[in-house]
Amino acid sequence: MVLSVVALVSALGVVLSKNPVTSVLCLIITFFTIAGHYIMMNAQFLAVVHIIVYAGAIMVLFLYVLMLMNLNAELEPQKRNWLKYAGAISGGALLVVLVAALRDASMPALSAESTDIGLIKNLGMLLFKQYVVPFEVSSILFLSAMVGAVVIGKKD
Amino acid sequence: MPVQYYIFLSIALFCIGVMGVLMRRNAIIIFMCIELMLNAVNLLMVSFSKMWADAGRVDAGSAQLFVFFIMVVAAAEVAVGLAIITMVYRNTHSVDINILNRLKN
Numbered sequence: 001m002v003l004s005v006v007a008l009v010s011a012l013g014v015v016l017s018k019n020p021v022t023s024v025l026c027l028i029i030t031f032f033t034i035a036g037h038y039i040m041m042n043a044q045f046l047a048v049v050h051i052i053v054y055a056g057a058i059m060v061l062f063l064y065v066l067m068l069m070n071l072n073a074e075l076e077p078q079k080r081n082w083l084k085y086a087g088a089i090s091g092g093a094l095l096v097v098l099v100a101a102l103r104d105a106s107m108p109a110l111s112a113e114s115t116d117i118g119l120i121k122n123l124g125m126l127l128f129k130q131y132v133v134p135f136e137v138s139s140i141l142f143l144s145a146m147v148g149a150v151v152i153g154k155k156d
Numbered sequence: 157m158p159v160q161y162y163i164f165l166s167i168a169l170f171c172i173g174v175m176g177v178l179m180r181r182n183a184i185i186i187f188m189c190i191e192l193m194l195n196a197v198n199l200l201m202v203s204f205s206k207m208w209a210d211a212g213r214v215d216a217g218s219a220q221l222f223v224f225f226i227m228v229v230a231a232a233e234v235a236v237g238l239a240i241i242t243m244v245y246r247n248t249h250s251v252d253i254n255i256l257n258r259l260k261n
Contacts, residue, residue: 004165011169011192015176020184027188030169034195037162041206046220050198053227058191058234065238066184069245087178095171099164107159108207115209117217126217127224138228145232153239 003040007033024063031055041110043118162203169196183241183251187234194230198223 006029013026031054038047116122127135169192176189205219241251248255 004161007165008168008172011172014185014188014192015172015179020182023185023188027192030192031195034199037165037199038202041202042209043202043205043220043223046202046223049224049227053231054191054195058231061234061238062184062188065242068242069251084179088175091171091175091178094174095167098167098171102160102163102167105160105163107163108210109158110162110203110206111210112157115206115216117205117209118220123217123220123224126215127221130218131221134225138225141232142228145235149235149239152236152243 003033003036007037020066021063024059024066027062028055028059031059038118041118042115045118045120045123159203159207163200166196166200166203169193169199181252181254183244183253184238186253187237187241191230191234194226198226201226 010026010029010033014023014030017023017026031050035047035050035055038044038050173189173193173196176192177186180186180189201219201223205216208216208219244256245251
């Protein structure tokens with residue numbers, strides 16, 4: 001419960017803060033709370049991977065680019081104020097519609113006892129038996145993304 | 157703890173991400189909001205995996221592997237996207253997405 005509140009507050013902080021670096025730090029807090037949820041739902045491997053990949057790699061990349069661009073001094077232009085309200089209203093409307101649609105759905109409760117489905121042994125067996133082809137395809141995707149990033153970012 | 161709780165938490169996180177994409181003009185913050193939306197979906201999928209595991213299904217780990225693949229795609233997307241943003245910044249000295257209007261002509 002506390003984790004969820006922290007997650008929602010820091011997610012709002014991502015959207016609402018003026019300074020981009022504050023947004024990045026709020027997003028890191030959100031990722032840590034989501035990792036806490038993963039641990040509570042017996043997805044230990046995913047929690048560790050989530051922290052390493054998101055908080056460790058992706059957010060460092062974001063922070064690096066932000067520091068490189070030195071955007072702290074530059075504030076966003078505030079001329080389109082109605083656009084902000086329109087965005088907030090449409091996001092809120094989406095929230096209301098989804099909550100209203102799913103409010104009456106009957107779902108089973110998650111039991112508190114632990115399952116071993118999220119352990120690295122079981123996930124590894126599943127990954128390398130049933131999902132070998134997507135795994136290899138994702139490695140090709142990674143390779144092409146890496147090459148693409150280098151080609152785009154190269155000084156021409 | 158019912159599954160609805162996690163569904164509503166994911167919906168809230170996703171809608172905050174949508175709001176951020178619609179409200180902000182900074183391309184980097186829009187990227188971070190996209191990450192937030194992906195994570196909301198991941199959270200939902202892990203909770204459904206736990207639900208099926210409680211129901212005794214043996215293949216409930218598939219959802220967690222799907223989350224793993226989403227993380228892979230998100231990492232690749234961030235690498236390419238940040239390279240593009242860096243390129244745009246180098247050419248225009250701004251990351252305001254309104255500047256990209258000129259791609260139209």
